[in-house]
Amino acid sequence: MRETFLERWENTRVRYASKAFLTRAMAKLIQDEGMGLDVVSLGELFTALSAGFPSERIEMNGNAKSHEEIELAVNSGVGRIIVDHPDELKTIENYASKKGVVQRILIRVAPGVDAHTHKYIATGQTDSKFGFPVELSEGSMLTNAIKYAMNSKSLDLRGLHFHIGSQLFDPDDYIKGLEKTIELIRDLRDKLNFVTHELNFGGGFGAVINPSIPHVHPEIFTDPMMKLLHENCTKYGLEIPRAIIEPGRWIVSEACVTLYKVENIKELPGVTYIAVNGGMADNPRYALYQAEYEAVAVKDPDAPAYDREGGTHVSIVGKCCESGDILIENAKICKLEAGDIIALYNSGAYTFSMSSTYNKLQRPAVVFVENGEARVVVERQSLEDIIRGDNL
Numbered sequence: 001m002r003e004t005f006l007e008r009w010e011n012t013r014v015r016y017a018s019k020a021f022l023t024r025a026m027a028k029l030i031q032d033e034g035m036g037l038d039v040v041s042l043g044e045l046f047t048a049l050s051a052g053f054p055s056e057r058i059e060m061n062g063n064a065k066s067h068e069e070i071e072l073a074v075n076s077g078v079g080r081i082i083v084d085h086p087d088e089l090k091t092i093e094n095y096a097s098k099k100g101v102v103q104r105i106l107i108r109v110a111p112g113v114d115a116h117t118h119k120y121i122a123t124g125q126t127d128s129k130f131g132f133p134v135e136l137s138e139g140s141m142l143t144n145a146i147k148y149a150m151n152s153k154s155l156d157l158r159g160l161h162f163h164i165g166s167q168l169f170d171p172d173d174y175i176k177g178l179e180k181t182i183e184l185i186r187d188l189r190d191k192l193n194f195v196t197h198e199l200n201f202g203g204g205f206g207a208v209i210n211p212s213i214p215h216v217h218p219e220i221f222t223d224p225m226m227k228l229l230h231e232n233c234t235k236y237g238l239e240i241p242r243a244i245i246e247p248g249r250w251i252v253s254e255a256c257v258t259l260y261k262v263e264n265i266k267e268l269p270g271v272t273y274i275a276v277n278g279g280m281a282d283n284p285r286y287a288l289y290q291a292e293y294e295a296v297a298v299k300d301p302d303a304p305a306y307d308r309e310g311g312t313h314v315s316i317v318g319k320c321c322e323s324g325d326i327l328i329e330n331a332k333i334c335k336l337e338a339g340d341i342i343a344l345y346n347s348g349a350y351t352f353s354m355s356s357t358y359n360k361l362q363r364p365a366v367v368f369v370e371n372g373e374a375r376v377v378v379e380r381q382s383l384e385d386i387i388r389g390d391n392l
């Protein structure tokens with residue numbers, strides 16, 4: 001991100017979308033890499049602040065922010081609040097004026113682009129629950145919000161934000177979203193005399209399912225976008241806004257493997273179940289939207305897949321009491337036995353952060369590894385943790 005975006009283009013920022021994976025050590029890592037954080041809840045904001053993360057580099061997103069969240073955001077001095085609903089404007093204004101500060105904000109718009117990804121992770125379409133529809137007629141939601149913010153003494157509207165979806169491999173949808181947003185920036189100047197100083201493109205850069213597939217290079221998105229931004233702003237005579245991106249998955253997903261122990265193997269006619277000591281509690285992504293994964297045996301990662309006779313397929317399943325508790329539906333993996341350890345690739349994003357304690361499974365530990373040194377950054381949950389706060 002530093003080399004391909006921050007150092008290549010002037011007046012740019014990266015804000016890591018912490019919902020993909022956030023622990024205090026992760027916040028520290030992002031801080032040390034010179035990036036900022038995008039948070040969407042009291043819990044994420046508190047985690048970042050408790051790690052000593054500089055609040056001016058935090059931005060607060062979210063389509064249903066509570067008063068408490070906005071209050072903590074304003075009082076802790078977060079750099080930007082991304083407004084997703086008209087009601088937020090007054091709430092932010094109240095807390096900012098109480099504190100005697102001017103809060104910097106962006107307004108999130110839905111540029112009317114339907115990204116080519118699973119519908120649960122597409123967010124840019126006009127009827128999305130996120131953002132303001134791009135509609136500048138007199139009295140529209142967006143027009144009213146911009147006028148309100150421009151007239152407020154406690155709000156400093158710096159610009160716009162959009163995010164069209166996640167796990168994208170093709171910059172086309174992004175480019176379409178950007179084109180529409182630059183037209184909006186032009187119309188805002190022409191109709192409302194509003195100057196956009198910042199434009200946040202959101203995240204969404206895809207991650208690959210195993211290490212033998214080449215990474216997605218973020219510049220396949222950011223280069224054409226930055227060129228388009230420069231060209232079209234010049235064409236319309238607009239100030240070139242600061243460009244901000246919010247990658248989550250791309251930063252963390254491929255950096256992680258999840259280790260599972262094989263508990264048992266059940267061979268049935270037509271299907272073999274490899275049952276492991278985790279599952280949808282630590283990784284609900286297959287159950288949620290059929291996310292694809294690949295795994296290898298740690299004892300021999302390069303071993304060829306074991307071909308079972310008659311096209312029998314192999315499912316790697318978890319230990320939760322649901323038939324949908326699947327990690328890999330049609331696994332290509334070598335012959336395994338109980339006690340083997342398998343490594344599930346590309347599992348850093350939206351796994352630990354989406355994990356639960358379903359069936360009262362204890363959340364696994366998180367270990368950072370660098371140059372052969374390992375460090376536990378989140379302890380495995382203890383049984384005491386499982387009943388903490390659970391009163392008889």
Ligand SMILES: *Cc1c(COP(=O)(O)O)cnc(C)c1O
Nearest residue numbers: 017163166203204246247248249
């Ligand atoms: C989820 C999200 C991101 C990050 O998406 P990735 O696909 O993980 O890069 C960025 N911005 C917003 C507003 C999001 O909701």
